[in-house]
Amino acid sequence: MLRKIVRYIMLLAVGGALLAVAGLVTAYLLVASSLPRVDTLADYRPPVITRILADDGSVLAELYKERRVVVPIERMPDALINAFVAAEDAKFFQHRGIDLVSILRAAIKNIQAGGIVQGGSTITQQVAKSLLLTPEKKFSRKFKEAILAWRMEQKLSKKEILSIYLNQIYLGHGAHGVQAAAENYFDKNVEDLSLAECAMLAGLPQAPSRYSPYRHFQRAKERQRYVLKRMVENGYISEEEAELAFAEKLTIHPRSRQHVPEAAYFTEQVRRDLIATYGEKAVYTQGLQVHTSLNLAMQRAAQAAVQQNLRNYDKRHGYRGPGKILSEGEASEFLADQARRLRDNPPEQGHFLQAVLTGWNDQALLVAVGDRHGLIAREGLAWAGELKLLSREDYLLTPDEAWGDAIPLPVGSLLETRVKQVRPDGSLELELEQTPEVQGALVAIDPHSGQVKALVGGYDFARSQFNRAIQARRQPGSAMKPLIYAAALDKGYTPATVILDTPIIYREKLDTGKETEWKPRNYGKKFYGPTSLRTGLAKSRNIITIKILEDIGVNYAANYARRLGIESPIERDLTLALGSTAVTPMELAKVYCVFANGGIHVSPTYITRIIDRDGRIIASVDPADFPDGAGPGQRLLQQKRERVISPETAYLITNLMESVVQQGTGWRAKALGRPVAGKTGTTNDLKDAWFVGFIPDLVAVTWTGFDQERSLGDHETGSRAAAPAWVAFMKEAASHYPVRQFKVPDSILFRPIDPKTGLLVPEDTPGAVIEAFAPGTAPTRFAMDESRPDARDFFKLDLEEN
The missing domain is CATH 3.40.710.10 (DD-peptidase/beta-lactamase superfamily)
Incomplete structure (x- = not known):
């Protein structure tokens, strides 16, 4: 009897297994035909940034939908590769795209949690999900992901898969790929990263926002320690190397969108020209290197010159009054918020800041800037005209017509100022300013x-x-x-x-x-x-x-x-x-x-050369860039001469x-x-x-x-x-150019003339000037006696008629 029961159970198990296999085969056949092809990944060309460069090669602006700089895996240090493998997929070099043990472990946790809380995806699966599937959290997607991962392992080498992964992965704050992240967080290229920096980057994929080194540095450090521990466990580094890396002091460089604000009008014009020629998609995804004619030192001088000239003009026409009068509560709220902002960007000489008027004395207006005190010397206020300093209460109780030509300046006035000096105690010497209305x-x-x-x-x-x-x-x-x-x-x-x-x-x-x-x-x-x-x-x-x-x-x-x-x-x-x-x-x-x-x-031209993502010159003002003539997809930027x-x-x-x-x-x-x-x-x-x-x-x-x-x-x-x-x-x-005279054509003639008549005179005649003439236009007559009525009546216009 027992033998029959065992045989029955075995038959059920075999039948169940066969049904499971049949179900998997059926599911595979149903799903596989609808999945995208993986052979296209061999030519991985993700969206990359377009850079607009000044004439010295410095970056003026970046244009992108995803901020990514693709770098070959050969440039990536072993420490970076090992850190990501240890943290994300320790058996990457052993499996064929799917790690069944990790999947089983994740499945058990997901069943216990009643939903998907852990993925168990290999690096290959992450690449499949990122490039070929949607990010939805469903078991059906995991099944598709596994199939694609297996297929990818048949088509691509481990090195190729890693290269795609490390260039594709999102690492927070707009950075896609390890090069963009290295620039974002450490202001470095990937090949220059230390072990500590590599480990911090490798800790980001799980939750880039949660472990952001900008916003949550301690969490980022905890995650870094986890990565270093995994590297030790997998034999990539020693315990001592891990401890030294964890102890290394890291400098995080908050990175705003790459652009030079002084060149914004120029770069916007270049952007428009590029889109008109190549289309928006190409400009924002194809990684063009756009070399321009702009000289950055001249551009900064130009922006400063225009702004200062407009401010000087504006001051010549008087002060228009404070931008706003703040109540006590509004002033406290404004200053508290300003203090938080100034902790990250402390005031320096030349900075423009808003200040709140708090009082005055015989020598200066007293103001607050964030949590700092400041003063505006009265001797620098002559341009502002007559100012009426008063309390908030007096201002509110006085009708507008009572001020006449004077400008009321009550306590709580929000003033635009420029930092003249930052004193050792942190207080500020300021100058009263106003933003010009003129352009x-x-x-x-x-x-x-x-x-x-x-x-x-x-x-x-x-x-x-x-x-x-x-x-x-x-x-x-x-x-x-x-x-x-x-x-x-x-x-x-x-x-x-x-x-x-x-x-x-x-x-x-x-x-x-x-x-x-x-x-x-x-x-x-x-x-x-x-x-x-x-x-x-x-x-x-x-x-x-x-x-x-x-x-x-x-x-x-x-x-x-x-x-x-x-x-x-x-x-x-x-x-x-x-x-x-x-x-x-x-x-x-x-x-x-x-x-x-x-x-x-x-x-005129703004753009001098454009290089595509493969390093091929596709446009240039220099014919030497196309010695055999412009080929397909290339063009000589012809300038009309x-x-x-x-x-x-x-x-x-x-x-x-x-x-x-x-x-x-x-x-x-x-x-x-x-x-x-x-x-x-x-x-x-x-x-x-x-x-x-x-x-x-x-x-x-x-x-x-x-x-x-x-x-x-x-x-x-x-x-x-x-x-x-x-x-x-x-x-x-002008300091960029040597001092030289304007070139004089050989045909120009110089003759001494009488400036009153325009006629020739001896060179030593008092008051004579040397004048320049085109060929055949120099006077041939000498100046006559001033008393004669026709002395000046010899050229184009009849002087008597006029």
């Missing part, structure tokens, strides 16, 4: 290569992403005059040509029958009589320019401007002489590059603009102490202020104005409101 832009271009070396599109990219250097069309005012003068030079005018600066009136009858009058005038509301072309440009005389434009023809001048590089719609009337045609700073920079480049137009004016005209207009700097409205540029050509620009209503200037190797344009157009205020000309930013920038930028 500015700056563009700097190498005129010979067309490479954009610096670009600032506004006061702060974080506040406004509108790029005024490229997107804003504004009237250039007198900065348009060199284009008119260059056109005149090609029509036979010379720097010595004399034109009468006298009142003129233009009358026009409208369709309605009504007659209108236009009476143009100079900025100073004066007229100066006979004036040479050189003086007319140097002093930015409006009447002179209008008369020249009328003589040479508006259409001729407009077409000439178009040839020089103006792409915006051109006003085809006499107001063109005064800069009525709105242009972008970039357009104006292109035109002045023609003058600086001897008459040759070169199209075209002679648009003669070398002689380019030199003469440059020489005239040197006079603008030496004797005229561009006098601030003399501070460079080297040859400089330039031109101020101011619109009649003072809505826009410009300065455009160049040395032989660099052209720069600065603009100042309000986004919603309104006057900058009395006397806020290009010289005052824009030129200081240009000078501050060029003092830094």
